[in-house]
Amino acid sequence: MQRQVALIKQSLFDxxxxxxxxxxxxxxxxxxxxxxxxxxxxxxxxxxxxxxxNIDQALERGSFDFNRLDSYMHQFKGSSTxxxxxxxxxxxxxxxxxxRAGNAEGCxxxxxxxxxxxxxxxxxxxxxxxxxxxxxxKETARRPK
Amino acid sequence: MTREELPNLAESKLTALVVDDNFxxxxxxxxxxxxxxxxxxxxxxxKEAVDAHCSGRNYDLILMDMDMPxxxxxxxxxxxxxxxxxSKIAGVTTRANxxxxxxxxxxxxNDFQEKPLTIxxxxxxxxxxxxxxxx
Numbered sequence: 001m002q003r004q005v006a007l008i009k010q011s012l013f014d015x016x017x018x019x020x021x022x023x024x025x026x027x028x029x030x031x032x033x034x035x036x037x038x039x040x041x042x043x044x045x046x047x048x049x050x051x052x053x054n055i056d057q058a059l060e061r062g063s064f065d066f067n068r069l070d071s072y073m074h075q076f077k078g079s080s081t082x083x084x085x086x087x088x089x090x091x092x093x094x095x096x097x098x099x100r101a102g103n104a105e106g107c108x109x110x111x112x113x114x115x116x117x118x119x120x121x122x123x124x125x126x127x128x129x130x131x132x133x134x135x136x137x138k139e140t141a142r143r144p145k
Numbered sequence: 146m147t148r149e150e151l152p153n154l155a156e157s158k159l160t161a162l163v164v165d166d167n168f169x170x171x172x173x174x175x176x177x178x179x180x181x182x183x184x185x186x187x188x189x190x191x192k193e194a195v196d197a198h199c200s201g202r203n204y205d206l207i208l209m210d211m212d213m214p215x216x217x218x219x220x221x222x223x224x225x226x227x228x229x230x231x232s233k234i235a236g237v238t239t240r241a242n243x244x245x246x247x248x249x250x251x252x253x254x255n256d257f258q259e260k261p262l263t264i265x266x267x268x269x270x271x272x273x274x275x276x277x278x279x280x
Binding site for chain 2: 024039040079
């Protein structure tokens with residue numbers, strides 16, 4: 001089971017869903033907070049769901065306030081960077097570039113992709129954490145090769 | 146640096162204030178500080194940081210985000226310095242172009258690190274600000 005957990009984590013890195021920052025967070029786990037990364041991830045998905053909702057509403061209104069959209073996405077990118085959500089972060093960057101260019105269609109297209117990546121990451125991490133809890137400590141803190 | 150090699154600064158009784166509006170970053174920064182044995186509080190924006198100091202609280206180190214609602218990190222840093230607060234303030238932000246960094250530093254920072262904050266970056270801050278001597 002520990003090996004399965006390690007393989008799943010390796011694949012998350014190999015497929016580019018996560019980057020080094022996720023490992024940094026796992027290194028912070030200790031006996032006092034054995035589920036720290038899972039807790040931070042939960043915070044991230046709660047916060048990012050709120051931001052997605054804000055951006056959805058802003059885009060549905062049809063009036064593209066690029067400054068406001070960029071501000072939301074700046075927050076989204078910040079959180080994504082902090083937990084190592086690499087693909088989500090990349091889409092956030094693209095979206096901000098479209099905002100700066102005033103490209104509404106680019107924003108809409110990128111936002112759809114961002115939501116897909118976000119949802120995929122959420123499912124994969126939920127699966128990973130579930131298995132990691134079943135496996136027990138401590139295969140989780142090793143850097144993947 | 147392995148977990149076993151991390152310094153424990155609890156004996157030095159350092160205190161820190163995390164100033165950030167993002168809950169994910171708050172959680173991570175608090176954990177980083179706690180891992181090094183540094184007691185810490187958290188506030189959500191620059192105004193709360195200023196209010197905390199007005200109410201008499203004081204900290205050895207302030208980790209200051211730049212983009213925050215109500216009062217941002219630049220405004221808060223300037224205000225704290227105007228108040229005579231001599232705590233070490235480290236700017237921690239995703240904004241890293243030279244112009245933005247310069248503006249933030251000129252507000253009164255002692256150090257600057259680009260997010261995401263890691264143990265290495267935090268130790269670098271502590272070392273640069275003379276809180277920690279690397280052996």
